[in-house]
Amino acid sequence: MTSAPVSTEPASARLAATASWDAEADDALVCLAVRQETHDVKTFVLAAPEPRRFAYAPGQFLTFAFEVGGETIHRCYTISSAPTRPHALSITVKRVLGGPVSNWLHDTLKAGDTVRALGPMGDFSCFTHPARQYLLLSGGSGVTPMMAMARTFHDLGEPRDVAFVHSARSPADIVFRGELETMARLDSGFRFHAVCEADAPDEVWTGPKGRLSLDILTQAVPDFREREVFVCGPKPYMDSVRAMLRAAGVDMARHHEESFDFGALPEADQRAAAEAGRALDDDAATEAVPATTVRTFRVEFAKTRRVLDCPEDSTVLDAARKAGLRLPSSCAKGLCGTCKSKVTKGTVAMTHAGGIRQREIDAGMALLCCSKPTSDLVVER
Incomplete structure (x- = not known):
């Protein structure tokens, strides 16, 4: 009996992979393909240099370190x-003006x-909050x-009742429209609804128009x-939806939200968010009673040449915001890695949630x- 020929097709080797991708061991990902979803949205397909399998829950994210213009930017x-x-x-990434x-x-x-x-x-993730209806x-x-969650249930043939309501500027801005409509046609338990603010140049929108409202x-x-x-x-969308659901009597213990990366916002929105964050910090500082035993350290940001004082019971990010210094950040709990920076002098006490590797520390x-x-610090920012 002759043995089956060994395939030299690269796709065959990728499908045969049994080892899992481990960012701690090798954080490299190779771009396999770039797909144009809409006029300003692209999907980037990535894989490990050597065939590996990826394990994650639908809805999870990656923190990237991109080399842009000679600078490492985390997103x-x-x-x-x-x-x-x-x-x-x-x-899948939307082009942001000035981003x-x-x-x-x-x-x-x-x-x-x-x-x-x-x-x-x-x-x-839907895996973190299992339910019969979503x-x-x-x-x-x-x-x-949402697409990651919907695709997962669809691929598995899960008998789940999933209602997906997406808001877009126009029909031309509905990302994954064709795939979502196909999923809804094939799966009786999946319903897709789009809400558009306006018509597209080549399509008059006949569905719900305007912004998502309680009536829509x-x-x-009906059973939301x-x-x-x-x-x-x-x-603004999440704030509006949260207020609408609360007013409609939704049990907010069953409400879960994911915010966008602060650093990816347009500059005007960054300024607004920074001002809002600083105002909240200042209000808290006004109400707080200063502790006479708290030490204060000098923090110097080498690139911007800004210097500020940071109490030992405050994070460097909080002190920077109070001083009016905008630094890239997102989760604010040591998870995403957006605020990762080099400390060239001094020491810090850091309690993180996985957003940094030991070798980076x-x-x-x-x-x-x-x-x-x-201690006093010098930060490469």
């Missing part, structure tokens, strides 16, 4: 693919290029974690109060959102 992107297809993963990373990705990253990533991380609400590029939601999903609810989108890196000074 979080949700995995838009499903873990049911473990041999590659995808991120250094999104524009670099759209204009520069191509098949064959390599990027570095840490993760997967995050607990915004309501997925997304606005704009907040569709990505009730028409689309009985469902486990996941919400993702720009902050050994090399002097720190997450400013969860690092409190134990």
Whole structure:
């Protein structure tokens, strides 16, 4: 009996992989393909240099370290693919006006290029909150974690009742429209509804028009109060949806939301968010009673030449915001890695949640959102 021929097809080797991708051992990912989803949204398909399998929960994210213009910039992107297809993963990115990373990705990253990533991380997932019925609400590029969840249930043939309501500017801006409509046609337990603010140049929108409202939601999903609810989108969208659901009597213990990366916002929104954050910090500081035993350390930011005082009971990020210094950050709990910075002098006490590797800590890196000074510091920012 002759043995079957050994395949030299690269796809065959990738499918035969049994080892798992481990960002701690090798954080490299190679871009396999770039796909144009809409006029300003692209999907980047990524895989390990050697065949590996990816394990993650739908809705989790990766933290990337992109080399842009000679500078390392950290950004979080949700995995838009499903873990049911473990041999590659995808991120789907909207081009943001003035955004250094999104524009670099759209204009520069191509098949064959390599990027570095840490993760997967995050607990915004249907796996974390199992239920019989789900309501997925997304606005704009907040569709990505919802798509990962929807794709997972669809691939598994799970008998779940999933209602997906997506808000977009126009029909031309509905990311994954064709796939979502196909899933709804094939799966009786999956319903997809789009809400558009306006018509597209080549399509008059005949569905619900305007912004998501209680009336629109009730028409689309009459039993929405009985469902486990996941919400993702720009902050104004999430604020509006949260208030609407609360007023409608939804049990907010079943409401879960994922915010966008602060660092990826347009500069005007960054300023607004920074001002809002600083105002909250200042209010808290006004009400607090200063402790006479708290030591204060000097923190110098080498690149911007800013110097500030940071109490030993405050994180460096909080002190920087109070001083009016905008630093990239997102989760503020040591998870995403967006605020990762090199501490070239001094020491910190850091309690993180997985957003930094031990070898990075050994090399002097720190997450400013969860690092409190134990001496004077010089930070490479």
